Amino acid sequence: xxxxxxxxxxxxxxxxxxxxxxxxxxxxxxxxxxxxxxxxxxxxxxxxxxxxxxxxxxxxxxxxxxxxxxxxxxxxxxxxxxxxxxxxxxxxxxxxxxxxxxxxxxxxxxxxxxxxxxxxxxxxxxxxxxxxxxxxxxxxxxxxxxxxxxxxxxxxxxxxxxxxxxxxxxxxxxxxxxxxxxxxxxxxxxxxxxxxxxxxxxxxxxxxxxxxxxxxxxxxxxxxxxxxxxxxxxxxxxxxxxxxxxxxxxxxxxxxxxxxxxxxxxxxxxxxxxxxxxxxxxxxxxxxxxxxxxxxxxxxxxxxxxxxxxxxxxxxxxxxxxxxxxxxxxxxxxxxxxxxxxxxxxxxxxxxxxxxxxxxxxxxxxxxxxxxxxxxxxxxxxxxxxxxxxxxxxxxxxxxxxxxxxxxxxxx
Numbered sequence: 001x002x003x004x005x006x007x008x009x010x011x012x013x014x015x016x017x018x019x020x021x022x023x024x025x026x027x028x029x030x031x032x033x034x035x036x037x038x039x040x041x042x043x044x045x046x047x048x049x050x051x052x053x054x055x056x057x058x059x060x061x062x063x064x065x066x067x068x069x070x071x072x073x074x075x076x077x078x079x080x081x082x083x084x085x086x087x088x089x090x091x092x093x094x095x096x097x098x099x100x101x102x103x104x105x106x107x108x109x110x111x112x113x114x115x116x117x118x119x120x121x122x123x124x125x126x127x128x129x130x131x132x133x134x135x136x137x138x139x140x141x142x143x144x145x146x147x148x149x150x151x152x153x154x155x156x157x158x159x160x161x162x163x164x165x166x167x168x169x170x171x172x173x174x175x176x177x178x179x180x181x182x183x184x185x186x187x188x189x190x191x192x193x194x195x196x197x198x199x200x201x202x203x204x205x206x207x208x209x210x211x212x213x214x215x216x217x218x219x220x221x222x223x224x225x226x227x228x229x230x231x232x233x234x235x236x237x238x239x240x241x242x243x244x245x246x247x248x249x250x251x252x253x254x255x256x257x258x259x260x261x262x263x264x265x266x267x268x269x270x271x272x273x274x275x276x277x278x279x280x281x282x283x284x285x286x287x288x289x290x291x292x293x294x295x296x297x298x299x300x301x302x303x304x305x306x307x308x309x310x311x312x313x314x315x316x317x318x319x320x321x322x323x324x325x326x327x328x329x330x331x332x333x334x335x336x337x338x339x340x341x342x343x344x345x346x347x348x349x350x351x352x353x354x355x356x357x358x359x360x361x362x363x364x365x366x367x368x369x370x371x372x373x374x375x376x377x378x379x380x381x382x383x384x385x386x387x388x389x390x391x392x393x394x395x396x397x398x399x400x401x402x403x404x405x406x407x408x409x410x411x412x
Contacts, residue, residue, distance in 0.1 A: 011051050014044035015102045022099060034087070038095030041102065049094060052101035053126035056085070058110040059265055060126070060163075062119040063134030065310045066258050067092070069250065069286045070134060071113040073262035076283055077276035078269055082108030089287055093118050094125075109269065116150055120157030130268045131158070132166040132261055134189065136173040137196045138341060139307040147196050151177040166264045169227040172215060176201035176222070187264050188213070188227035189257040192316075193309035195344065231260040236273055238263075244273040249284040254313040288407050292393075295410040298386055299393040300326075302412060304403045306335070308344040314397055321352025324389040326382065327369075328359040328398030328406055335400050339364050347372040353395075356385035359402040382409040 007015065018041030022033030041048055059078075061071045068090045075086040085104025087096055092113040104110060114122050116136070123131060133154070136147045154177035158165060167178035169186040173196065178184050191197070197215075200207055205219030216223030228239040234256065235243045244263070246256050259280055266276035285291045289304045305314040318325065331337045339361050347369055355376035357365050362378050369376045379385040382405070386394065398406050 007051060011045050011048055014041040014048050015052075017041060017044050018099060018102060032089055032091070034089065034091040034096045034099040035093070036095075037102075038091070038097070038099035041098055042095060047125075049098045049101065049122070050125040050127075052098065052104065053110060056101075056104065056107060056110040056126075057269060058112060058126050058128040059130040059132060059269070060112050060114045060119060060123055060128045061132045061134070061265075062114045062116050063132075064116065064137045064139045064307065065313070066134050066254060067113045069255060069289070070132065070258040070262050071111055072283055072286045073259055073280045074132070074265050075109075075111040076279045077262055077266035077271050078109045078111055080266075080271050080275045080279055081269060084109045084111055086111040087113055094122060097122060116154075119154060123157065123161070123163065128163045130164045130166060130265055131161070132265050133174045133178055134168055134258070134261055135171045135191065135193075135309070136177070137193055137307060137309040138344070139309075139336065147173055148201055151201055154178075155180045164268050166261060166268065168261065169225050170213065170215075172197045172207060172222075172224075173201055175225060179225075184225075185229065185264055185268070186225045186227040187261050188230040189260050190231060190253065192254070193312050195308070229260060229264040231257050236260045236263050236277065238267070238273050242273070244277055246277060247281050249281065250286070250290055252313060252317045288403070288412050291412055293410045293412045296383075296386060298389075298391075300386070300396050300410055301393065302403065302407065302410075303395065303397045304400070305397050306399045308341055311345045311397070315346075315349045318353075318395040318397075319393060321350075322390070323353060323392060324356070324394045325350060325353045326356045326358060326385050326389070326394060326396040326398070326406075327365060327376075328357075328382070328396070328402035329362065329365045330360040330399060330402040330405070331364075332360070332401045335402075342368045347374055350374055354390055356389055358382050358385050359398065359405075382406050 018037040021040040022037030025033030025036050075084045078084045085107040087100035092115045151173040159180040165178045165181040166185045168174045168189045170191040200217035202222040203220040205217045209215050230237040263273045263276045292301045305311040357378045
């Protein structure tokens with residue numbers, strides 16, 4: 001980390017213009033303003049991102065699933081060593097990252113979530129000390145590359161990087177992407193969704209999976225590396241073999257995996273696993289995810305799921321049948337306009353749950369649930385769905401903009 005140096009007049013003007021644009025956006029009720037603020041700032045100074053990050057020890061976190069939560073966990077852990085600047089609300093493209101960093105003049109660390117498509121470009125700008133790669137699966141196919149293409153893009157961009165790469169040894173696509181890096185820390189974080197990783201990313205052969213953990217290509221020998229950090233039940237095993245208990249407020253196996261990767265990241269910055277995991281206990285929700293809110297006398301738990309891998313993990317969190325479930329799907333720009341992924345989700349896991357279907361693409365989802373033999377009703381609005389579901393806590397699962405719509409309805 002270098003000492004913070006004063007920004008040039010042009011950079012200061014860019015920061016001021018960006019903050020003004022963000023303030024106008026907030027006053028107009030158009031969200032936090034972080035994206036428009038960053039865009040305006042970068043118009044004034046296209047190199048502002050690298051200037052704002054120059055004094056920081058930065059970690060970039062990227063993945064299809066779990067990057068927002070892992071970034072939050074990493075940020076909490078790093079605060080044990082100094083002030084942290086982070087894009088905590090998930091604005092993870094260059095404009096949003098620039099906007100976040102504009103408030104980090106006094107920070108020591110930068111914990112930054114980065115959209116998969118922009119990871120390499122952002123890494124070139126901010127010169128990170130560490131890069132965490134969690135997983136790759138199908139998501140927003142109308143915008144993002146096919147998973148093998150994304151892994152190849154990362155692999156080429158990370159070749160010879162000076163950053164320490166913390167990578168999930170259980171995801172073949174992540175291993176392929178990270179293997180070009182000279183300094184990789186392998187983490188056994190698990191991979192519940194395997195349908196994007198049956199062919200070898202190296203040669204195209206079929207991957208052999210003798211058990212739920214190991215994988216190897218019989219054709220070229222490309223296989224799972226030996227991890228030095230391991231999620232073992234409710235504990236993290238560090239490279240020295242010591243076991244550290246995980247006590248999170250966040251639910252589910254996926255968040256234990258996120259915490260394991262976050263602990264490995266924190267260790268590269270000198271924060272011990274014990275301290276890092278203790279600090280992660282304070283995280284109860286992430287940008288509204290996992291919050292339980294009261295609305296019209298009902299307790300509603302808000303869960304975000306954006307793609308087949310995310311829905312698979314989320315189904316494992318919900319209360320057992322007959323707990324009522326709301327499912328919401330939109331297909332706006334932030335979601336991706338291609339909803340063909342609905343057919344890859346195993347909705348038979350919801351058998352026995354009364355289901356309410358909402359969102360812009362509620363009819364698409366209704367067709368999918370009909371084929372899956374589920375008991376559901378379609379509603380125009382979230383409020384109507386809540387009023388018509390049976391008593392008890394409601395599990396509400398929605399993709400990105402449907403999740404934001406739902407939060408506005410219930411006042412979260």
